[in-house]
Amino acid sequence: MRAYRFDSFEDLGALRLREEADPAPQRGEVLVRVRAVSLNFRDIAILRGRYPRKAVPGLIPVSDAAGEIVAVGEGVTAFRSGDRVIGAFHPRWFGGEMPSTIQTDSYGAESDGWLCELKAVSQEAVVRLPDGLSYEEGCTLPCAGLTAWTALSGPTPIRAGHAVLVLGSGGVSIFALQLARAVGAVVIATTSSSAKAEQLKALGAAHVVNYSDDPQWGRSVRALTGGRGVDRVVEVGGPGTIAQSLRAVAVGGEIASIGFLSADNPGIDFFALKASGASFRNITVGDRAALLEFNRAVAASGLRPVIDRVFDFEAARDAFGHLESGAHMGKVVIRVGG
Ligand SMILES: NC(=O)c1ccc[n+]([C@@H]2O[C@H](COP(=O)([O-])OP(=O)(O)OC[C@H]3O[C@@H](n4cnc5c(N)ncnc54)[C@H](OP(=O)(O)O)[C@@H]3O)[C@@H](O)[C@H]2O)c1
Numbered sequence: 001m002r003a004y005r006f007d008s009f010e011d012l013g014a015l016r017l018r019e020e021a022d023p024a025p026q027r028g029e030v031l032v033r034v035r036a037v038s039l040n041f042r043d044i045a046i047l048r049g050r051y052p053r054k055a056v057p058g059l060i061p062v063s064d065a066a067g068e069i070v071a072v073g074e075g076v077t078a079f080r081s082g083d084r085v086i087g088a089f090h091p092r093w094f095g096g097e098m099p100s101t102i103q104t105d106s107y108g109a110e111s112d113g114w115l116c117e118l119k120a121v122s123q124e125a126v127v128r129l130p131d132g133l134s135y136e137e138g139c140t141l142p143c144a145g146l147t148a149w150t151a152l153s154g155p156t157p158i159r160a161g162h163a164v165l166v167l168g169s170g171g172v173s174i175f176a177l178q179l180a181r182a183v184g185a186v187v188i189a190t191t192s193s194s195a196k197a198e199q200l201k202a203l204g205a206a207h208v209v210n211y212s213d214d215p216q217w218g219r220s221v222r223a224l225t226g227g228r229g230v231d232r233v234v235e236v237g238g239p240g241t242i243a244q245s246l247r248a249v250a251v252g253g254e255i256a257s258i259g260f261l262s263a264d265n266p267g268i269d270f271f272a273l274k275a276s277g278a279s280f281r282n283i284t285v286g287d288r289a290a291l292l293e294f295n296r297a298v299a300a301s302g303l304r305p306v307i308d309r310v311f312d313f314e315a316a317r318d319a320f321g322h323l324e325s326g327a328h329m330g331k332v333v334i335r336v337g338g
Helices: 042-045 139-152 171-182 196-203 218-223 243-249 270-276 288-301 314-323
Strands: 002-006 013-017 029-039 064-072 084-085 118-122 126-128 164-167 188-190 207-210 230-235 247-258 281-283 307-312 331-335
Touching: 013 188, 029 084, 029 314, 042 218, 042 314, 064 118, 064 139, 064 196, 084 139, 084 164, 126 288, 139 171, 139 188, 139 247, 139 288, 164 243, 171 188, 171 196, 171 288, 171 331, 188 196, 188 218, 196 207, 207 218, 218 243, 243 247, 243 270, 307 314
Parallel strands: 164 188, 164 230, 188 207, 230 247, 247 281, 307 331
Antiparallel strands: 002 013, 029 064, 029 118, 029 331, 064 084, 084 126
8 A cells, every 4th residue: 555654854845655565454453445634733733843742753644534444353343344434533532531542542643644545443443424425524524523523512512692713714613613603603703814704704604803904803803792702712723812812702601722823922811811701621622422423413414524625645745735834724635545
């Protein structure tokens, strides 16, 4: 089979395609013919040394894939050849407390990921692709989709009438917009692009604020809610956006802390945190049980993932470059094998 590996984390040129031995499924494993993978900001963050956890070079990158089972190992009862599946972002977090293996299991950072033609994994590390979705659509669900689902769930699930703030037009934010609209919540979005603002409105955002033109966008978002603030911030910006997010959130609302897109880190004002009256929840994608719930929601709601562009396997480097450019809206996908 063919597989990509990052020989080093110097630059995109270190992403090399090579011929490797086909893996064989061991007891309890399924062999997946990978059909599509999707990229996440973490795939760039790992390359640029901005990933907050350990990452070792030499691995097959990418955490999110969809494919077809082509063989099963001894003792596999959950799946058979021909089943269409997606990988779970955390292959051994099934529910409850996070396992201690969460770090070493991390695809592309500490273990081989999915940018390859064949992959053998435990039958527990995949779930069925929701009916009606293509492989290209399905491969966007494991990280970005599930993270948005987790951010809108939690102790206070988002309901009709709640106000949700999504930051920028990347993978997680667009899924959060779609899921929030599906339950009748009001979505306010930010973006740095006036062209994307129109697309965000077309997807159902009630209001869009340009965070480049308006550095005090948190105050503007609050004003758009009549001064009350939003019930949930889907916080993908991190150190450089948290201060404005605290201005935008309602007393009793929640900051779902997800990402670190912003490069600047001016520090957090404790009194702003305290005075916000909001809670702060750290998100780590989600477990397998949540992925199954999310898949049911996708199937029932008819949600179609927003795909910006699909690249051929041979053009994987260009796909990484496109994601890094920030020109995309929603997800960047690589088709694997014809
Ligand atoms: N903790 C978790 O479980 C988890 C899971 C998934 C992702 N993440 C993290 O969440 C973040 C988003 O991931 P992603 O894959 O959705 O990213 P992505 O698709 O690469 O998002 C890129 C978009 O984010 C927007 N953006 C960039 N810098 C921004 C800033 N300073 N303020 C507001 N928006 C900004 C831009 O949108 P515009 O062009 O519209 O301005 C850009 O196009 C990343 O930090 C990722 O590592 C964490």
